Amino acid sequence: MFKVLVSDPLSEWGLQKLIEAQDVQVDQKIGLSEQELIETISEYDALLVRSQTEVTAAVIEAATRLKAIGRAGVGVDNIDLPAATQKGIIVLNAPDGNTISTAEHSFAMMIALARRIPHAYFSMMQSEWDRKSFIGVELNQKVLGIIGLGRIGAEIAKRAKAFNMQVVAYDPFLTEERAKNLGVQAATIDELVRQSDFITVHTPLTKETRHLISSREFELMKQGARIINCARGGIIDERALLEALQMEKVAGAALDVFEVEPPINNPLLDHPHVIVTPHLGASTIEAQENVAFAVSEEILHVLRNEPFKNAVNLPSIPLNIREKLEPYFNLSESLGKFVAQTASGGLQEARVTYSGELTEFDTSSLSRSVLKGILSHHLGAGVNYVNAPHLAKSRGISFTEQKSPANRGFTNLITVTLKTNQDENRIAGTMINGYGSRIVKLDEYRIDIQPKGHLILIHHHDRPGAIGNVGALLGNNDINIATMQVGRRNVGGRAIMVLEIDRQVSAQVLDQLNDLSEIISVREIDLTQ
Numbered sequence: 001m002f003k004v005l006v007s008d009p010l011s012e013w014g015l016q017k018l019i020e021a022q023d024v025q026v027d028q029k030i031g032l033s034e035q036e037l038i039e040t041i042s043e044y045d046a047l048l049v050r051s052q053t054e055v056t057a058a059v060i061e062a063a064t065r066l067k068a069i070g071r072a073g074v075g076v077d078n079i080d081l082p083a084a085t086q087k088g089i090i091v092l093n094a095p096d097g098n099t100i101s102t103a104e105h106s107f108a109m110m111i112a113l114a115r116r117i118p119h120a121y122f123s124m125m126q127s128e129w130d131r132k133s134f135i136g137v138e139l140n141q142k143v144l145g146i147i148g149l150g151r152i153g154a155e156i157a158k159r160a161k162a163f164n165m166q167v168v169a170y171d172p173f174l175t176e177e178r179a180k181n182l183g184v185q186a187a188t189i190d191e192l193v194r195q196s197d198f199i200t201v202h203t204p205l206t207k208e209t210r211h212l213i214s215s216r217e218f219e220l221m222k223q224g225a226r227i228i229n230c231a232r233g234g235i236i237d238e239r240a241l242l243e244a245l246q247m248e249k250v251a252g253a254a255l256d257v258f259e260v261e262p263p264i265n266n267p268l269l270d271h272p273h274v275i276v277t278p279h280l281g282a283s284t285i286e287a288q289e290n291v292a293f294a295v296s297e298e299i300l301h302v303l304r305n306e307p308f309k310n311a312v313n314l315p316s317i318p319l320n321i322r323e324k325l326e327p328y329f330n331l332s333e334s335l336g337k338f339v340a341q342t343a344s345g346g347l348q349e350a351r352v353t354y355s356g357e358l359t360e361f362d363t364s365s366l367s368r369s370v371l372k373g374i375l376s377h378h379l380g381a382g383v384n385y386v387n388a389p390h391l392a393k394s395r396g397i398s399f400t401e402q403k404s405p406a407n408r409g410f411t412n413l414i415t416v417t418l419k420t421n422q423d424e425n426r427i428a429g430t431m432i433n434g435y436g437s438r439i440v441k442l443d444e445y446r447i448d449i450q451p452k453g454h455l456i457l458i459h460h461h462d463r464p465g466a467i468g469n470v471g472a473l474l475g476n477n478d479i480n481i482a483t484m485q486v487g488r489r490n491v492g493g494r495a496i497m498v499l500e501i502d503r504q505v506s507a508q509v510l511d512q513l514n515d516l517s518e519i520i521s522v523r524e525i526d527l528t529q
């Protein structure tokens with residue numbers, strides 16, 4: 001008999017499948033403290049949570065028979081993923097179940113903001129009958145900017161069309177075809193911010209999206225723009241938002257999520273043009289039934305050793321294949337991450353070519369690692385080995401795997417080619433016995449670097465003093481260079497430098513590097529996670 005612990009309030013209907021299963025005992029213990037959870041978790045094969053329970057490393061450490069953690073919802077911010085992965089515990093979520101509810105909530109917030117409904121309600125609750133103070137604006141013919149056109153963003157776009165709004169969208173994965181199908185106009189983030197009357201964000205919170213909307217973007221905005229965040233606190237810089245509201249650059253903001261939740265002493269809550277809800281995007285009967293049902297099904301699959309689809313971390317790979325390919329997993333994911341960070345524009349096509357001894361194996365799990373590396377640069381922690389191919393397909397990115405007998409002098413070689421609507425980039429890596437993994441080629445340049453840490457990739461003109469100038473500039477900014485590789489094809493032609501540095505550099509330092517006369521382009525490559 002499997003034992004499942006449910007530690008947050010979940011829809012009873014959604015849990016029925018688990019409750020009725022003959023081989024499962026379900027215990028609902030709501031509101032356990034971390035200590036109580038640590039004391040009880042060793043009895044359970046699966047844990048089912050919403051967002052209140054913090055599944056910390058200490059809880060996972062105490063879990064001796066836990067096979068799965070199910071999150072009834074999308075974000076898994078409350079689960080220590082690395083700790084679960086390290087322990088071989090599968091973390092499952094329910095990515096589709098609350099899409100419509102959250103899209104509807106975002107739309108409700110936009111309308112409430114446009115028509116000042118909460119303010120008018122509050123005024124009437126004070127026994128007032130004030131018909132002058134709450135003049136609103138129409139949505140009709142206004143420009144709505146959607147940042148992040150995934151599941152929820154796309155649903156907002158459909159609803160906005162029904163309101164006769166003009167929709168512009170920014171998403172690094174937005175293909176022309178998808179934009180056309182959704183009837184939206186693709187834009188860069190700056191174009192979107194400049195044109196929009198209403199801006200709504202629907203990205204995950206990642207390193208890339210933290211403070212995606214900050215002082216610079218508020219400056220670019222139309223006078224009197226309105227902004228909505230029903231995704232994750234932190235995508236909009238709250239301090240910059242407050243300033244923009246105080247300067248009346250922004251006419252209003254609707255927030256369901258906050259940098260710190262619950263928000264304590266947050267001045268935004270006192271601003272007269274801010275409306276708020278306490279993270280209610282997914283709080284409908286339907287969404288809660290959907291997510292509880294979906295995640296209950298997935299838990300049953302895992303417990304019964306049946307195929308499952310929404311794992312956020314590692315899926316199981318047959319042991320005999322895993323042992324042979326184990327050394328290549330990190331390399332292939334790093335190649336994907338590296339090449340994604342060198343690309344500009346919307347992704348269209350990714351191709352992996354295996355050469356040498358790798359042609360003898362089923363390399364599909366390595367290809368998933370490459371794809372995970374490519375996509376995680378934009379999609380964050382939501383991408384895993386299971387859902388990476390599906391995510392690529394649903395975003396119109398074609399992904400192919402090839403085997404090539406030509407080994408180009410390496411006993412094994414993985415080459416990744418990434419095509420966007422603006423450029424094509426190629427990277428190749430190999431495993432060298434006794435040395436570990438190396439990146440050996442970047443486009444047409446031969447190099448030799450370890451795929452790890454903080455790197456800076458510089459394209460430059462091969463001129464005397466170029467390397468010295470870069471070294472001096474980094475030195476003056478107290479940035480230590482651990483290793484440096486230079487690649488060129490012709491003397492005096494174009495060349496590249498790849499520098500491994502001890503820490504992340506600021507945008508300012510990258511700008512200064514870019515300003516050096518020999519430099520063509522500078523990219524920071526982060527392979528730390």
Ligand SMILES: NC(=O)c1ccc[n+]([C@@H]2O[C@H](COP(=O)([O-])OP(=O)(O)OC[C@H]3O[C@@H](n4cnc5c(N)ncnc54)[C@H](O)[C@@H]3O)[C@@H](O)[C@H]2O)c1
Pocket residue numbers: 074075095098099102147148149150151152153170171172173202203204205208209212230231232256257279280281282283378379382
């Ligand atoms: N308020 C709530 O209760 C609630 C409920 C459900 C989901 N959410 C949150 O809503 C967000 C969206 O959820 P979803 O299900 O639509 O996710 P999704 O993965 O389907 O879509 C996210 C989209 O963001 C895009 N993106 C990533 N980085 C970007 C960037 N730098 N700029 C622009 N776009 C970028 C991705 O390409 C993707 O298309 C998530 O943060 C999720 O946690 C909140």
Ligand SMILES: O=C(O)CC[C@@H](O)C(=O)O
Pocket residue numbers: 050051072073074075076098279280281282283
């Ligand atoms: O459980 C909730 O209500 C939060 C849901 C939402 O933030 C999610 O990421 O799915």
